[in-house]
Amino acid sequence: DTGVSQNPRHKITKRGQNVTFRCDPISEHNRLYWYRQTLGQGPEFLTYFQNEAQLEKSRLLSDRFSAERPKGSFSTLEIQRTEQGDSAMYLCASSLPELGEKLFFGSGTQLSVL
Amino acid sequence: AQTVTQSQPEMSVQEAETVTLSCTYDTSENNYYLFWYKQPPSRQMILVIRQEAYKQQNATENRFSVNFQKAAKSFSLKISDSQLGDTAMYFCAFRQGGSEKLVFGKGTKLTVNP
Numbered sequence: 001d002t003g004v005s006q007n008p009r010h011k012i013t014k015r016g017q018n019v020t021f022r023c024d025p026i027s028e029h030n031r032l033y034w035y036r037q038t039l040g041q042g043p044e045f046l047t048y049f050q051n052e053a054q055l056e057k058s059r060l061l062s063d064r065f066s067a068e069r070p071k072g073s074f075s076t077l078e079i080q081r082t083e084q085g086d087s088a089m090y091l092c093a094s095s096l097p098e099l100g101e102k103l104f105f106g107s108g109t110q111l112s113v114l
Numbered sequence: 115a116q117t118v119t120q121s122q123p124e125m126s127v128q129e130a131e132t133v134t135l136s137c138t139y140d141t142s143e144n145n146y147y148l149f150w151y152k153q154p155p156s157r158q159m160i161l162v163i164r165q166e167a168y169k170q171q172n173a174t175e176n177r178f179s180v181n182f183q184k185a186a187k188s189f190s191l192k193i194s195d196s197q198l199g200d201t202a203m204y205f206c207a208f209r210q211g212g213s214e215k216l217v218f219g220k221g222t223k224l225t226v227n228p
Contacts, residue, residue, distance in 0.1 A: 003158075031214070033214065035216075040220065041220055041221075042118075042205045042207070042218030042219050042220050042221050043159070043205070043216070043218050044218070045215040045216060045217070048214040048215070055214070056213065056214050056215060058215070089157075091159070093159070101147055101149065101161075101164050101209070102161045102164075103159070103161065103216070105158050105159035105160075106158065107156070107157050107158050108157055
């Protein structure tokens with residue numbers, strides 16, 4: 001068990017470019033979550049998957065954001081036509097119902113949009 | 115919409131002493147869960163303690179305990195015998211029953227001084 005893995009750790013991009021982040025949850029964790037955290041704020045919920053099904057999605061997740069978990073294992077979060085306001089830490093977490101409410105978070109991907 | 119308020123942006127405590135972090139929340143629901151998460155400088159969020167709203171007994175986890183006042187919508191975290199490793203951002207979070215979305219407060223930066 002190596003924990004939740006997120007790649008890349010840092011991403012710098014120019015405004016208008018597309019970016020994709022990857023999250024590898026703890027193996028056998030069927031629940032996966034994406035959160036966004038800006039400086040001085042707590043994480044904000046973006047979306048939730050149970051296996052490959054996206055069951056909950058925040059209104060924060062505009063049309064430019066899309067998340068997938070095609071085989072119920074790793075997940076990707078894509079941001080199209082990035083804007084400076086997208087600059088944030090993107091956190092992934094996973095869990096298993098048997099573990100109760102405990103989410104296991106990754107170290108995050110820090111996105112900077114120039 | 116549910117909101118979580120942490121009124122103490124920063125706090126400090128001497129090693130071995132006790133400190134209490136405040137959290138209030140707003141909800142009209144009766145079925146919900148409350149959490150305290152810790153985010154050390156390494157960035158990975160870690161669950162400290164959780165409380166089900168239907169339980170009157172305050173949750174405890176070793177040196178960490180909560181004071182859950184349901185009528186007042188207050189959920190404070192007490193850290194006893196503070197250790198240098200407790201230095202971190204602490205986030206209070208709320209989850210409504212039936213949803214997987216965690217709503218976080220803005221956090222309290224705790225520094226434990228030697």
